Amino acid sequence: MTEIKFYRVNDAYGYLSNFAPYPFEINGLIWSTSEHYFQAQKFLDKAIQEKIRRLKSPMDAALEGRNRENPLRSDWEVVKDDIMRLAVFEKFCQNPAIRRELLATGHATLIEHTKNDNYWADNGDGTGKNMLGIILMETRKRLKAE
Numbered sequence: 001m002t003e004i005k006f007y008r009v010n011d012a013y014g015y016l017s018n019f020a021p022y023p024f025e026i027n028g029l030i031w032s033t034s035e036h037y038f039q040a041q042k043f044l045d046k047a048i049q050e051k052i053r054r055l056k057s058p059m060d061a062a063l064e065g066r067n068r069e070n071p072l073r074s075d076w077e078v079v080k081d082d083i084m085r086l087a088v089f090e091k092f093c094q095n096p097a098i099r100r101e102l103l104a105t106g107h108a109t110l111i112e113h114t115k116n117d118n119y120w121a122d123n124g125d126g127t128g129k130n131m132l133g134i135i136l137m138e139t140r141k142r143l144k145a146e
Contacts (some may be wrong), residue, residue, distance in 0.1 A: 004105055005113035007121070015098045016110060016136055018087075019058040024094040026086070033058040034087040039065025041083045044073050081131065084120075088132075088139050102140050110136045 006013035009020050018035040031037040035058035040049040048070050055061045064070070073079075092099045110133040115124025122128040 002108040024090040
């Protein structure tokens, strides 16, 4: 089976990255990237969510989301995968060009390839969980079915 590895926004398949600039709306709010949405949802405090939503870059959003001075929601480990599923699904539903690109990947295995993450990515050596890749493939399957 074909594998598609992605990580950086400016590389091939960069549109798959959570840092890729494809805005979408959820509950009346526009999110610049899926990274912004994901990081904001780590917190129940609406002011922190809004601060993250308004940050200029996805890296700034990621850094603020990792700031442990912000009170992490107690159920984060339980809800984080479903929050990512929602962000990824809405990103591709609301941006037809990348929706077509995702569907064009066919049955390829999608892999976020970096040693910087062993949960969302492959840990750079295939030992990571690749949860973002899994969610992207779930999204592709869901979009094909619609």
